[in-house]
Amino acid sequence: xxxxEKTEHISGNSSVLQKLLKVVSGITGxxxxxxxxxxxxxxxxxxxxDNIEIRSKENGQGIEVYVKPGTKGESVHIPxxxxxxxxxxxxxxxxFIGDNADIDIVAGCGxxxxxxxxxQHDGVHTFHVGKHAxxxxxxxxxxxxxxxxxxxxxxxxxxxxxxxxxxxMETVQxxxxxxxxxVTKGDLKDRAQLVIKEKLMTSGNQNASTEFExxxxxxxCSANVMSRSVAKGNSFQGFFSKINGNNACAGxxxxxxxxxxxxxxxxxxxxxxxxxAASLIHEAAIGKIAGEQITKLMxxxxxxxxxxxxxxxxxxx
Amino acid sequence: MLELKHISFSVTDEAGNQEKEILKDxxxxxxxxxFVVITGPNGGGKSTLAKIIMGIEKPSQGAILFQxxxxxxxxxxxxxxxxxxxxxxxxxxxxxxxxxxxxxxxSHKQKNDQELAQYLNEVGLNASNYINREIxxxxxxxxxxxxxxxxxxxxxxxxxxxxxxxxxxxxxxxxNLIKVFEKIRDMKRGSVVIISHQERILNxxxxxxxxxxxxxxxxxxxxxxxxRLLSESDTYQFYKARGQQ
Ligand SMILES: Nc1ncnc2c1ncn2[C@@H]1O[C@H](COP(=O)(O)OP(=O)(O)O)[C@@H](O)[C@H]1O
Ligand SMILES: [Mg+2]
Numbered sequence: 001x002x003x004x005e006k007t008e009h010i011s012g013n014s015s016v017l018q019k020l021l022k023v024v025s026g027i028t029g030x031x032x033x034x035x036x037x038x039x040x041x042x043x044x045x046x047x048x049x050d051n052i053e054i055r056s057k058e059n060g061q062g063i064e065v066y067v068k069p070g071t072k073g074e075s076v077h078i079p080x081x082x083x084x085x086x087x088x089x090x091x092x093x094x095x096f097i098g099d100n101a102d103i104d105i106v107a108g109c110g111x112x113x114x115x116x117x118x119x120q121h122d123g124v125h126t127f128h129v130g131k132h133a134x135x136x137x138x139x140x141x142x143x144x145x146x147x148x149x150x151x152x153x154x155x156x157x158x159x160x161x162x163x164x165x166x167x168x169m170e171t172v173q174x175x176x177x178x179x180x181x182x183v184t185k186g187d188l189k190d191r192a193q194l195v196i197k198e199k200l201m202t203s204g205n206q207n208a209s210t211e212f213e214x215x216x217x218x219x220x221c222s223a224n225v226m227s228r229s230v231a232k233g234n235s236f237q238g239f240f241s242k243i244n245g246n247n248a249c250a251g252x253x254x255x256x257x258x259x260x261x262x263x264x265x266x267x268x269x270x271x272x273x274x275x276x277a278a279s280l281i282h283e284a285a286i287g288k289i290a291g292e293q294i295t296k297l298m299x300x301x302x303x304x305x306x307x308x309x310x311x312x313x314x315x316x317x
Numbered sequence: 318m319l320e321l322k323h324i325s326f327s328v329t330d331e332a333g334n335q336e337k338e339i340l341k342d343x344x345x346x347x348x349x350x351x352f353v354v355i356t357g358p359n360g361g362g363k364s365t366l367a368k369i370i371m372g373i374e375k376p377s378q379g380a381i382l383f384q385x386x387x388x389x390x391x392x393x394x395x396x397x398x399x400x401x402x403x404x405x406x407x408x409x410x411x412x413x414x415x416x417x418x419x420x421x422x423x424s425h426k427q428k429n430d431q432e433l434a435q436y437l438n439e440v441g442l443n444a445s446n447y448i449n450r451e452i453x454x455x456x457x458x459x460x461x462x463x464x465x466x467x468x469x470x471x472x473x474x475x476x477x478x479x480x481x482x483x484x485x486x487x488x489x490x491x492x493n494l495i496k497v498f499e500k501i502r503d504m505k506r507g508s509v510v511i512i513s514h515q516e517r518i519l520n521x522x523x524x525x526x527x528x529x530x531x532x533x534x535x536x537x538x539x540x541x542x543x544x545r546l547l548s549e550s551d552t553y554q555f556y557k558a559r560g561q562q
Binding site: 296297 | 373392394397398401402403405408409411413414418419422423468472
């Protein structure tokens, strides 16, 4: 009975909400597993499972997600939708992942702004990942709407990785968002592994900057940060990464950007070794699409524009 | 089916004043379903000629007719869509695009996964190991060359141009490659132009064209040209000097 009410609740909402939910979290109808859906600053639907409990914070500014030790193969969806022009939303979500758990977390934020006011969502996600636990965390950002109001997203992610744990974070933002400042921080204990994959495309006058700061504190811990981006129009992208090797560890960061039109891309890598056995590498490449790649695809029958699209599609795939 | 009329190609040097003629008054006809091998010393202008046929370079003078149509001013993809294909001497790498993506495009999105896989097998690449690989720096030069050839086979063009397909391919694969070209020739589905220095490829040609110093030095049937290439080592030094694989 309770379940039936919920279904009605989600599907009873506007088509804007339905669309944004689908884009940012792949949700159609009622999602499986644990979830919390937040719209314009309020939690509008939620479900916990036997192993995953979602609670409101006492101050009402977000949720706490508790995953029992040993939980395997379950997922948590926590999409956020802002569709009221001029709404500014700040949320703090904390995740406590028990030892040996192995789960997927899907977050995402969709902004629909048909109005003239600035709509903003600042999400702070903090992960406490237990020993030997594994987390795959996906975050999608999407903006749409015909109004002149700006769409702003500023996600902050903080990851604390306990011994032998693993967290893989994948973020995707393809146009639509006017301004983004993403901050990701991580600290790792012994043998912990952090993998971050970022895909980004900006156009028009959009501005996106990404900051990573990773502290490799444990023995044999490792971090791998990979960013692929395409900057079009007059957009600006900044990539700032800081990796500190404080023990015998391995750190790798890689920024690969295609620049088009009058865009600007800056990449500022900083790697610091505080330990003789810290091995740190940074690679950065910024350049336009290689002419010979376009030529090759044209010999297969694609026009120049089709060739460029195909190259970008592959690059951000 | 392809006619080159008085094709010349010059470039200006870096200083921008000195003209350099890379191709001089080339006249050449490629017949329907014929198998033509172009050979000649390095730097003679063979690759440039192939690029002019495909539209990658535009001639300074002259005209190109394809199946009776003047294509001199058509762009690369327009020529591709009329039925031309080109396997590069130096294949291009792509970050993110896979072997399957490119084979799919090469086949004009007309062939299924199984058919695409078959082309890889034909060029000696185990399809299941390669079909989902990215065409990036992880592939060797020889692997890329074979994928390049598979793409052209998947395209089924009326006119296929191969620029030194043997380069960078090991001996074992080379023997299989010859079989691939013999098969292409025997199918008689479209004209094939191969730029090559290899005797075994020259051996299966209907016609041989020798290009040197931007000019056609000589051309004719295989039986006319090949014995001269082998014996007149003074004139055709480049050929002997390359040795045999
Ligand atoms: N765009 C260009 N600008 C300047 N020189 C070129 C250009 N294209 C080709 N060349 C020169 O033209 C000559 C012929 O080159 P190429 O066609 O690659 O010869 P081949 O394929 O027979 O070895 C070479 O000397 C080469 O350096
Ligand atoms: Mg050449």
